[in-house]
Amino acid sequence: AVEKLGGGYIVVDPVLRVGEDNHVLPLDCITIQTYLSKCLGHLDDWRDRLRVAKESGYNMIHFTPVQTLGESRSCYSLADQLTLSPEFSPNGKSYTWEDVGGLVEKLRTEWNMVSITDVVYNHTAANSVWIKEHPECGYNLVNSPHLRPAWVLDRAIWHLTTRVADGRYKEKELPPDITNESHLNALRSVFWEDIFPQIKLWEFYQVNVESAVELFRILLQN
Numbered sequence: 001a002v003e004k005l006g007g008g009y010i011v012v013d014p015v016l017r018v019g020e021d022n023h024v025l026p027l028d029c030i031t032i033q034t035y036l037s038k039c040l041g042h043l044d045d046w047r048d049r050l051r052v053a054k055e056s057g058y059n060m061i062h063f064t065p066v067q068t069l070g071e072s073r074s075c076y077s078l079a080d081q082l083t084l085s086p087e088f089s090p091n092g093k094s095y096t097w098e099d100v101g102g103l104v105e106k107l108r109t110e111w112n113m114v115s116i117t118d119v120v121y122n123h124t125a126a127n128s129v130w131i132k133e134h135p136e137c138g139y140n141l142v143n144s145p146h147l148r149p150a151w152v153l154d155r156a157i158w159h160l161t162t163r164v165a166d167g168r169y170k171e172k173e174l175p176p177d178i179t180n181e182s183h184l185n186a187l188r189s190v191f192w193e194d195i196f197p198q199i200k201l202w203e204f205y206q207v208n209v210e211s212a213v214e215l216f217r218i219l220l221q222n
Helices: 043-055 097-110 128-131 144-164 181-199 201-205 209-220
Strands: 016-018 022-023 032-035 060-063 067-069 078-084 112-115
Touching: 016 060, 016 067, 032 043, 060 128, 078 128, 128 209, 144 181
Parallel strands: 032 060, 060 112
Antiparallel strands: 016 022, 067 078
């Protein structure tokens, strides 16, 4: 047997260099300002909008993702992880990653400022072509079966919502326009009496002993 004598981690700190002379920017003096990239406008205007960070004494700028955003317009929800957002290009121009890189290099050498950005891949947008071609890259009921109870509950609540909006529960004092506490109480009653018994969520947490034992027997014999 191999005896473990210890454990730990190796931390490799980055060396950040700025300025025309490429001098080292010590890690313990980093002061960072975040900008929402989607609010910066055309790439031509970025320097003017970022100047306030420079004049305020910041030496690092954090950009939210500069890739093409999804239909929700959330800063991290990406429709295309590989393309630069077209909204940074004015009419008649089509800026590229090289243009962004040129700006970042000017910030580094002329303003003594380093830049950083990040992406979060589980924020892929609903209208992303990539996620539709590769659904296995996201959470789904095949690769994450533990989500099935939550999915069933979500669907049940959605269908209940559409039925209430159609006025199908008026006889239970639940109108389409929910405006007071009595309506909420009626909604609660409808859910517990009509919906919850139908979806049988408890079955997800129960075992059919006979079928489970039979399956085990077959596997054991094989």
